[in-house]
Amino acid sequence: MNSRPKSMIAGTGSAVPEKVLTNADLEKIVETSDEWIRERTGIERRHILEDGLTNSDLAARAAEQALKKAGLTPDQIECLIVATITPDMGFPSTACAVQSKLEAFNAAAFDISAACSGFLYGLIMGDSFIASGLYKNVLVIGSEVLSRMTDWEDRATCVLFGDGAGAAVLVPSGDNRGLLSAYMKSDGRLGYLLNCPGGGVTYPASHETVDQRLHFIKMEGREVYKHAVRTMVDAAVHSLELAGLTAKDIDLLITHQANKRIIHAVVQRLKLPDEKVFINIEEYGNTSAASIPIAMNQAIEEGRLKEGQLCLMVAFGGGFTWASSLVRI
Ligand SMILES: CC(C)(COP(=O)(O)OP(=O)(O)OC[C@H]1O[C@@H](n2cnc3c(N)ncnc32)[C@H](O)[C@@H]1OP(=O)(O)O)[C@@H](O)C(=O)NCCC(=O)NCCS
CATH class of the missing domain: 3.40.47.10 (Thiolase/Chalcone synthase)
Structure with a gap:
């Protein structure tokens, strides 16, 4: 980039x-x-x-x-x-x-x-x-x-x-403000680990699909956990490399808020101090696509993220999909 x-x-x-x-x-x-x-x-x-x-x-x-x-x-x-x-x-x-x-x-x-x-x-x-x-x-x-x-x-x-x-x-x-790197990846082979099978054209709504509870989220938690850590580290490292920077350069890491233990595992691998990591999962749980922008807005409002600072955003989710972007606020 x-x-x-x-x-x-x-x-x-x-x-x-x-x-x-x-x-x-x-x-x-x-x-x-x-x-x-x-x-x-x-x-x-x-x-x-x-x-x-x-x-x-x-x-x-x-x-x-x-x-x-x-x-x-x-x-x-x-x-x-x-x-x-x-x-x-x-x-x-x-x-x-x-x-x-x-x-x-x-x-x-x-x-x-x-x-x-x-x-x-x-x-x-x-x-x-x-x-x-x-x-x-x-x-x-x-x-x-x-x-x-x-x-x-x-x-x-x-x-x-x-x-x-x-x-x-x-x-x-x-x-010099703005997006310094962009990284997006997917692996459709892992779709079965986290999905909502009902309601599309594979299982259109019927009495049967409702009885089988197919319109709800299905997840294999342990497997998702493993891939989450692996893909978020991959995404973080790639965004930093693309921008020619290292983890030491960033002011705040905002990850998708899925599980505090997943976030800590990623932070450990990046060797980041806790004060450079934003976590608000205790208040909102996992809000999927909303979690990073909610966290970013809160970080800015609380003064944790100021104009000119470097913020690394990292996400993973069903699909599997994962992504990252390094942004100068
Ligand atoms: C879901 C998750 C918290 C479960 O934690 P875990 O340590 O893997 O727990 P397990 O699924 O192995 O279950 C451990 C035990 O707790 C039980 N358990 C599961 N949910 C429970 C709950 N809400 N309350 C109490 N016990 C529960 C299980 O039945 C299991 O019992 P068993 O040992 O008698 O079989 C964890 O796997 C996780 O966070 N995975 C990633 C999920 C995620 O991020 N999804 C969104 C992706 S965007």
Whole structure:
């Protein structure tokens, strides 16, 4: 990648539902314990979207914040990307619903499906659009309502996930701020380890598929764990190499928030001190494509990430997909 960034993040935002589900609440739903969940995952709470609201409602709220901070109005957005695996419906896209809610009528709007790596895939796609000269202002959103794809009878998965949305506005970079590297990978052979089989055209909705609970997330946790550590380290190392930098150079690491133990394993391999690692999984659980933009927005709001600093973002997710990007904020 060229050393001079082509696009930079001009504003970020996030939105999470008010309703909170604690580990103690989960103890009343499935056979689990606060201690087990904290020890194995680091999660204490997650936020659950209220009935009657949908993915695009959360996404639009996050986007409004990001636009405000970027000093742009919705009609100035030329491309609106929503990364999600929990869309409002089969089609049209959640991005089109967000476009309508924001009144961002000058934008081309579409969804991408790259599971928990989706936001970074979207960010890299937006950066490429700006680099090519196709668009100037791109809105990238990661937004998920995983609570509606969660099997609340399966203790191995239902304790992990939460709802939320995060957004970033990308604009052309005039200086050294912006994306310094971009790395995306996939391995479709591992798709069976983490998926939601029902509802597509392989298993279209029927009484049978509902009885078989095929419309919920299925996961082989231990296998996913192993690949998560391996792929996130791979992604982190590649982004640093592409930018000609080392782990010592970065100011903050933001990984996909799937499990505190996975994050610690990655941090150990990168030999990073704890103060350079951002973790908020205790509050939100795993919000898939929303986890990195929610964390980035929080890190900026809390002053953990300041203009000019280097942030390495790393994600992995179903597919398998993994990705990373080094950004000067
Ligand atoms: C899911 C995960 C936390 C489970 O932790 P683990 O240490 O691998 O635990 P295991 O699945 O081996 O289960 C250990 C035991 O705990 C039990 N268990 C599973 N879920 C439980 C729960 N919520 N509460 C209490 N016990 C539970 C299992 O039944 C098993 O019992 P057994 O030994 O009697 O068979 C861990 O594998 C993980 O985080 N994997 C990655 C998941 C992920 O990141 N997914 C998203 C990718 S984007």
